[in-house]
Each structure stands twice: as structure tokens, then as C-alpha cells.
Amino acid sequence: MIAYHWTSGIIAFVLAGTIIWLVRNNRLQARTAAGWMVLALIIAATGLFPGMVDFAARVLGIHYPPTLAMLCGFAVLLVKLVKNDIERSRSQQQIRILAQKVSHLEAQLDDRNNERRDTDSG
Amino acid sequence: MTVGFPMADGTASCLVIVPARNEAASVGSVVRDVRRYVDWRVVVVDDASSDETAAEAEAADALVLRMPFQVGAWGAMQTGFTYALRHGYELSCTMDADGQHPGETLPAISAPVMKGISDVAIGVCPERASSARHAAWKLFRRMTGLNLQDVTSGLRAYNRNAMEVLTSKEAALLNYQDVGVLLMLREAGLTATELKVRMEARLNGHSRVYDSWWTVARYLMETCVLSAGKWRPSWHLDDMFIASRDVGGDR
Numbered sequence: 001m002i003a004y005h006w007t008s009g010i011i012a013f014v015l016a017g018t019i020i021w022l023v024r025n026n027r028l029q030a031r032t033a034a035g036w037m038v039l040a041l042i043i044a045a046t047g048l049f050p051g052m053v054d055f056a057a058r059v060l061g062i063h064y065p066p067t068l069a070m071l072c073g074f075a076v077l078l079v080k081l082v083k084n085d086i087e088r089s090r091s092q093q094q095i096r097i098l099a100q101k102v103s104h105l106e107a108q109l110d111d112r113n114n115e116r117r118d119t120d121s122g
Numbered sequence: 123m124t125v126g127f128p129m130a131d132g133t134a135s136c137l138v139i140v141p142a143r144n145e146a147a148s149v150g151s152v153v154r155d156v157r158r159y160v161d162w163r164v165v166v167v168d169d170a171s172s173d174e175t176a177a178e179a180e181a182a183d184a185l186v187l188r189m190p191f192q193v194g195a196w197g198a199m200q201t202g203f204t205y206a207l208r209h210g211y212e213l214s215c216t217m218d219a220d221g222q223h224p225g226e227t228l229p230a231i232s233a234p235v236m237k238g239i240s241d242v243a244i245g246v247c248p249e250r251a252s253s254a255r256h257a258a259w260k261l262f263r264r265m266t267g268l269n270l271q272d273v274t275s276g277l278r279a280y281n282r283n284a285m286e287v288l289t290s291k292e293a294a295l296l297n298y299q300d301v302g303v304l305l306m307l308r309e310a311g312l313t314a315t316e317l318k319v320r321m322e323a324r325l326n327g328h329s330r331v332y333d334s335w336w337t338v339a340r341y342l343m344e345t346c347v348l349s350a351g352k353w354r355p356s357w358h359l360d361d362m363f364i365a366s367r368d369v370g371g372d373r
Contacts, residue, residue, distance in 0.1 A: 023351025026292040030302065030348040034340065037347050097190045 008047020016040040039076065136162045136232055137211040139202030141195050142219035143169040146178045148324075152217070153182035155225035162228075165205055166219070167198035175219075195276075196296050196303075203285040215279045216299070220324040223277040227319040234315040235279045240365035241312035242284050244270065245277035247321040248369070258342065262301050265349040268308070269364055270316055274300040277319065284312055301345050304363075305352045313365035 019036045022028035046053055046069065057065035138156050142149045153164050166179035170192040179186050187201055199216055206214040215232055217223040227245055234243045248271050251259070255274075262273050276299055280288065287293065287310045288303060296302040307314065 019347070020351045023347060026295055029295050029297070030344040030351070031297055031340075033347045033351070034343040037343070094191050101190050 004050055005047040008043055012040045012044035012047065015043065135211050136160070136213040136215060136236075137202070137206045137209075138162050138164045138228065139167065139199060139206070139214050139216045140164060140179075140184070140219050141167045141169060141198035141202065141216075142171065142175050142179065143192070143195070143198075144171045144173050144175060145219040146171070146174040148221040149175050149184075149219045150178040150182040152219055152221055152223075152225075153179060153184045155221075156217075156228065157183070157225070159225045160228050162215075163211075165202050167201050169193060169195070169198045194297055196299050197294075199299055200289055200293065203280070203289050207282065207285055207289065211282075213279060213281055214285060216276060218276045218324075222322050222324045224320060224322060227277065230317060230319065231277060232279045234317070234366065235281050240315040241281050242307055242314040243279040244272065244275050244314055244316050245319040245321075246270075246272035246275050246316055246369060247319055248272060250321050261342075262345060262349065265346065266301060266305060266352075268301070268304055270304065270314070271369055272316075273304060274298070277321070283310075287312065297344070298341075302348050302352075305349070308363040309352070309354075312363075314363055315365050316367045316369050318369040 016037060019028065019033050019040065023030060023033050053069050054065045057063075057068040060068065062068045138160070140149065140152060145152075149166060153166065156162070156164050164182075164184040165187060166176070166184045167187045168176040168179065168189060170189050176186045176188055187205060189198060189201065193201070202216070203214060213232055213235055215228050217228075223245070231243050231245045234240050248256075251272070259271070259273055263269065266273075278299070284307060287306060293303070293306060296306075304314070
């Protein structure tokens with residue numbers, strides 16, 4: 001059986017490596033990547049200092065410390081999901097605004113072309 | 123798409139790009155200041171301002187490109203580059219709308235690019251920055267091997283090659299005109315010149331990046347992740363990116 005901090009360290013390392021790789025290949029914005037790197041640091045820290053989780057659990061009155069780690073994990077996922085939805089809503093909104101704007105511009109362009117054709121033939 | 127290079131008088135056709143968001147108080151005087159020194163077209167990219175930025179810019183006889191929603195300073199800048207490329211401009215100069223970049227510096231900034239010494243020219247004013255900002259620049263220099271004094275200066279000149287690189291799909295992932303942009307230019311094999319210029323205090327407001335501890339921390343983290351992601355072993359071996367330097371004094 002390997003020590004807990006190895007497991008945690010490997011997870012953090014793989015997460016950080018993947019994020020760096022995605023940034024390198026222009027697949028992920030630095031802004032988003034920064035958040036994931038912070039998460040990788042936290043995972044690495046809990047692996048290196050497992051006492052941290054135990055201490056926090058004691059302070060918060062949780063008898064079985066790993067529950068706290070799980071709970072925090074769920075909380076992070078939940079926040080991330082909500083943030084994703086907010087982002088997606090904003091993207092949708094922007095796409096709609098763009099579509100409207102493009103259609104207006106197209107109509108304007110058509111109008112102008114028609115006017116030019118009329119003056120040319122007239 | 124009628125403007126060619128070189129023009130009859132031997133100079134390049136140049137566009138001045140000024141990204142602006144809620145800069146109604148200063149954008150008009152910035153445009154008029156440019157006009158005092160150069161006879162170039164000025165494009166103000168209005169990043170969905172809620173004030174009279176667009177009207178003020180138009181009153182000063184600038185062409186205004188209005189963004190339908192906020193795209194950020196870099197997104198606005200890219201819009202300016204696309205305009206320059208589509209209309210055949212050989213050169214573009216970028217400057218801030220808050221009045222810290224004097225129009226009189228534009229001929230000096232554009233000269234190295236116009237003469238073909240380098241693809242990009244960057245106006246720097248190291249005395250202006252706080253010690254905290256100097257520390258940040260030093261960190262970025264260490265991480266990226268970019269041997270530049272000021273990696274965040276918004277006073278720059280770009281030629282067509284540079285503008286083409288910076289309007290690529292990959293460049294749309296960036297958020298600021300700083301380290302990420304410079305790394306992208308270096309990766310494309312382009313070169314830069316650094317020039318020392320005089321800068322003014324901002325007429326109004328403050329830096330969009332350095333305005334609170336939270337944004338500073340986020341900016342530092344983002345730039346570190348970006349630098350780490352783009353790292354190449356060859357970075358620290360040579361200084362191919364710098365074509366010439368005129369910053370007066372040592373570093």
C-alpha cells in the first residue's frame with residue numbers, strides 16, 4: 001500500500017500537467033487554467049500535509065476527517081457547474097446579439113446594393 | 123483595400139488603434155493629440171462603453187468601431203488589427219485611451235517598424251512604474267526569458283506580419299496585450315524594438331489590470347500559467363526577439 005500523500009501528489013501532478021498541456025496547445029484560456037492550477041496546488045497541499053484536513057475537521061466538528069475532503073470536493077464541483085451555466089448563458093446571449101446585429105447589417109447592405117442598382121439603371 | 127506600401131512619399135500607410143471602455147473624459151483629447159503630430163487615421167474601438175466614449179471619439183474625427191458587448195482590451199485591439207489588415211494598412215500603432223501615451227511619440231514608435239528594423243516596436247517608460255510593477259515585470263522576464271523592460275506597455279507599433287499573427291484563432295484566447303502577445307510574436311519568429319519614450323499620468327481612472335489586490339493576484343497567476351504553458355527550452359539561450367534597443371542606460 002502506498003502512502004496517501006503519493007496518491008494525492010500524483011493526482012495533483014497529472015492535473016497540473018494536463019492544464020499546462022492544454023494551455024500549450026491553445027485549447028484553454030489562461031484565465032480558466034489559473035483556477036485549475038489553484039485546485040492542483042490544494043490537492044498537492046492536502047497530500048503533503050494530511051494533518052491540515054484533520055485539523056479543519058476537528059474545528060468544524062466533523063468526526064471522520066475524509067468526509068470533509070469529500071464535501072469540499074463536491075462543493076467545488078457544484079460551484080464549477082453553476083459557473084459553467086453562467087458562462088454558457090452569457091455566451092448564448094452574446095451569440096444572439098451577434099446574430100441580430102449580423103442580420104441588421106445584411107439588410108442594410110442589401111438596401112444599399114439595391115439603391116445603387118436603381119441609380120445605375122435609372 | 124486601396125492603400126499600398128510604400129506610399130508616394132516613401133512612408134507606410136499607418137493606422138492608430140485606440141481601444142476604449144468608458145473613457146469619454148479623455149478619448150477626445152487623445153485623438154486630437156494624435157492628429158497634432160501625425161496625419162494618420164485613428165480608429166477608436168469602443169468596448170461597449172456605457173458613457174459617451176463613442177460620441178466623443180467621433181466628435182474628434184476618429185472612426186469608431188462599436189463592439190456589441192464587452193470583449194476586453196485585447197479583443198478590442200484585435201478588432202482594430204482586423205480593420206487595419208482588411209483596409210490594407212501596412213502599419214498600426216496602438217495606444218491607451220486614458221491619455222498616458224502622448225501623440226508626439228508615434229513617429230518615433232513607428233520608425234523602427236517602418237524602416238524594417240523590426241516587426242514590432244514597444245514604447246517603454248520604466249521610471250513611471252511602481253516598485254511592485256517592476257517586481258512583476260522581473261518575474262515575467264525570468265519565467266519567459268523575454269529580455270524586455272516593460273512587458274505590459276500598450277504603446278506599440280506592429281507591421282502586417284505581426285498583425286496577421288495577432289489576429290489568428292490562437293490569439294483570440296488571450297486577455298491582455300502583454301506577455302502572451304509577446305510570446306506569440308516570438309514563437310512566430312518576429313522581432314521587436316524597445317524605445318524609451320515620455321509618458322503622462324493617466325487623465326482619469328486607473329489601470330484596468332492593477333486596480334485591486336484580487337485582480338492583481340489573478341493577473342499574476344494567469345500570466346504565470348501562460349508562461350509555464352508556453353515554455354520552450356530554447357528561451358533562455360538567445361535573445362533573437364530583440365532586434366534593437368534604445369532605452370537609454372543599462373537595464
